[in-house]
Every structure is written in structure tokens, then in C-alpha cells.
Amino acid sequence: MRRSAIDMVRIAVVAAQKDGALKTECLPGIIIEKPKKEEFGDFSTNIAMLLAPVEKKAPREIASLIAERIKSLPEVEKCEVAGPGFINIFLKRSYWTEVLEEIIRKGDGFGRSEAGKDKTVQIEFVSANPTGPLHIGHGRGAAVGDSLSRVLKAAGFDVVREYYINDAGRQVRTLGASVRLRMDELQGKAITIPEDFYKGGYVKEIAREYLDKYPDVQGPDIQEYACNAMLSAIRKDLDDFGVAFDEWFSERSLDEKGLVASTIEELKRLGHIYESEGALWFRTTAFGDDKDRVLIKADGERTYFASDIAYHREKIKKGFTTLVNIWGADHHGYEGRIRALLKAFGHDDTVLKIIFIQLVALLRNGVPVAMGKREGEFVTLRQVMDEVGRDACRFFFLMRKADAHLDFDLELAKSQAPENPVYYVQYCHARIHSIIGFAKEKGLTLKDHFDSDLLARLDQKEEIEIIRRLSAFEETIEKSALNMEPHRITFYLMELAGLFHPYYNKTRVVTDDPVLTDARLLFCKAVGTVVANGLNLLGVSAPVKM
């Protein structure tokens, strides 16, 4: 296993402390960065500037003390002091090329780590009400949740993906009533649709389907039927989008097991419940919420929040290290009361991480596409997926930080023009495959591993630069996992492709020199492997031909 830069600096500082060159015993957190400028080396550290106040010496003086000791490490080519006291470390080329051997050896396992060893994460996402099809906003949540799950798994976390089904309460009753009304209509009755009923075309479709199956209207409960129909449509959408769940948690099951009632009882026992104006309240303000919240309304019906506290209590009981909720940004007002509930039960609410998904603005050639759930004319995930394809759709959703607004241009996502970033990355993979195919046609066979002769031939500046990016893949996954930011993978891939394409244009892979050709072919394969692994984390395919 290669020594990390951070270890090299630590070794040097500790050595300096041992022989008395440095007086302080303490070791500040070592920060290593990768300079953008080549002249600043492979790594640089600011540790001398951090030590300066405690040592009461000039930063540059301390820097040279440490640099002297870094220089003597075997993998270090040279080490310089620069600027106000930066230590710039230049490593031998062999330090970098080793990673190629690792990529070829590990294949699709390259990039995995154990950063999340023994840690369990439950990630709840989408959780759209089964009262209508998934819209574009749900799609973004699905893409982020699914990709984040993959990233967390790659970083060694145990991940459980859960979908919470709101199959209880007024919404599903309204869905049932809406379908019933449409059935009346289909049977020739005059109807007027109340304001709060669902008006989308899918309601009529369910009604028609029911009547086709049960012309005498003697089939199963209509509400139940409608809810199930919606749910299976949602599952189909997610399936086609490449998103799978481990658990489908039914809100109704909470009531069936009496968990809502028992949770409220528990809160009562803890003294967090009071009655006022005929309703039952949870004193969430005691735990930092803006206002107290109603659990049971004056009319006797419980609120959505009431089942949500039971649901989150069940989550806690399962003992995950971290709970992740992915919510639409319009739900951020809900965060305070959920945190209040965790605290009320005596839990550290930092186990809960909430990721807010900002809205998607759908455009066509730069012009906003009208969306309005009210009119039942919102754009569905299905429509977008059918139009632009699953890969482009997922890639676009992962091109931005989750909490940043996203402009999604349908024409851009579909275009096969260079301004479409999805293809830029996929093309890199296809191109590599094609190069290898070309070599095979010429009767060449790909070597199955690197040896020092091959590695020695990879000495171009561009090759080293690419290799450095390749060696940052594992770290990128780790950071992406720990910060819960899957979009980092997208950016990584665009960067990597952005290094490979120019390299390809400049450098001939299949040459007259057999050893050089072997080296470059295997090098290309390594790049292709990392591109494929990265795309897989996004849930985007890595085509061999486009």
C-alpha cells in the first residue's frame, strides 16, 4: 500500500520533533492539497505556517526544517519551500504509475474503500404519495438518492434504501373519491369535480381500467385499487429509471400495529403532550422548533406529522449509524419538528441528515416549460425519460449540488452535439473500447497486467496527469460519501474525460513500437475502467459503442 502524502509530512514533522529541531510536541491537523500549478509539485502543505506562531519562528525557516526531512523519503523526488512557507512535494513517477497496476488488478472494484466500515446508513428517498405519477422533481430525488446509495456502498457503508408510502390519510381517500367520480362519469352520469380532487388524466385511466375489469363495479375497494395501481405505476417508473429499493414502508402498517398511538403515549409519559382547543399537541418548541405541532386534530383525525413521528421512531429503533432523508426543498420547514422528535426521545439528532432537493426548472431551447400540478398537467419523470433517455436524464440530475436550482433543457439533454456533457463522458469510454478493438483487429493482444517495463514507457506529461486523476478516484468517492454529495462524481468524470480526449488527439496509442503500444493500450484500459466505475456510481451506462 502506498504511503499517503499526509503520512510523509507526519513522519517528517515527528522526526523533527524527536531530534529537537521543532520544540512543540503537538501535531496540528495536516492539510495536504494538490496544487493546480505543476511548479508547486504533486502535493503541498501549509503546516509550517500553522506551526509558526507556536514555534515563534519564521514560517519559511520551519518549512525548510521539515522539507529537509521529507526529502529523505524514498518516494520523494524533491521537496521545496515556496512562497510564504508552503512545502511543495514532488514525487517520483513510480509513485503514481503504481496505481495503474492496481486499477487493472481490481477492475470494477477499483475505487472501493473501507471508509464506512461497520457503519450503517438508511437512506429514505422519493417517498412520493401514491396519488399521482412521479414528476420531474421526484426524478431528481430518485437520481440523487440512488447515486448516493451507490457511492456510500462503494465507500464501504452498509446501505438500506427505503421508500415511505403515504398510503393512509386524506390524500389516498381523495384519490379513491376522484376515481369513483370518474367512473360515474364513464357510466354516463353528469359530474362536477370538487376543487381538491385529483384531475390528472391518470385518474380517468384507473377508472376505465377498473370498469373494464369489473363492469358491475363489484370488484375490490376502489380506493385500495387506485392506490395499488398508482403504486405499481411508480414502481415501474423507478424500475425503468434504474432505481431499486430494499424496503417499501407502508404508513398504514404503522396504524395496523398501533405504533402511532403507542408513540403518542410515550410522548405523553415523557410530558411533551398537551391538549388545547380540542386538539392534541406535541410541545416541539421545547426542542428548538418554531411552534408546537398538532398530532390529533379537533375532529379526531391525526395529522401527517403524527404518523411521521411514529415512522421516525421506528427508524431510530433499527439502530442505523446515520439516517438520511431526501426531501423536496419545499419541505424544509419540516426539519425542525422532526429534529424535535428525535431529541424528545433522547436521541442525538445529528444521526439524521436531511438532503433538500431544489426544484428543477424544465426548459426547451432555453424557454421554460409550463408546469402546474393544479391543472394536472405537470411534467412526469416518464415523459422526460422517454424523451431524453435514462442516461442523459440521470446525468443531468447529478450535474448540480442537490440544493442548487437546476435548469434542465430537454433539447440540450437530447442533443448529440458537443455541448451535451453526458456524451462527453460516455464517448470517452466508447472511444477507449474502440481503440482496443482496433488494436485487436491488428492482431495485438492486451496485456493482462503492468510490469515495470511497461510502466516505464508511460512518461508523457499528459499520461502522468491522467494517472494522478485516476489515483484520486478512491478519495473522490470517499469525499462524495462523507459529504453526501454524489455530484462530485459527475465532476470528476467530466474532468477525467477532459484529460483523456486531448491526450488521445495528441498521442498515437497503436504505434510501431510494440512495448510502447502495449503500455498505452493497457493505460487506456485503466482509464476506461475508472470511467465505467464512475458512471456506474451515477447509474449511467458506459457504452462500448455510440
Add this chain to the structure above:
RNA sequence: GCGCCUGUAGCUCAGUGGAUAGAGCAUCGGCCUCCGAAGCCGAGGGUCGGAGGUUCGAAUCCUCUCAGGCGCGCCA
């Protein structure tokens, strides 16, 4: 009024204490007798919304402020 998110190139966005702030698109100019031109090379383009503060050093941290979005139900 209170809370959350966002203000970085003409546009869309990266960059959560480091060195001369980056990319893509758009604009302009080049590259296919040679492994995929869905590609490459080059050029121009910036008071990082504004003002203070902390620091050797700030797009990044703190305070205030301006602008946009969202949320503040006995709705879900």
C-alpha cells in the same frame, strides 16, 4: 415579520482558509489521406452581489446589508 437555500465570466455552474479564481456553453479563428470530429487546438471575456471584521492569507469563516427562490396550516 421569522427561518432555510442561492448570488462567482454574456449564460449554466465547479471551487466549504492558500499561491495569478476554474470548466462547459455562447462568440471569434483553426484541425479529419493516420486508433471514433459526440473529439481536439487557440483567442477574448471577472470590483467572486455589497460593506465591515477575523487571519500571515478570505469566493470560502463571522456580522450587517441588497437581490431572487422556497417555507412559515388542526394540509400532505
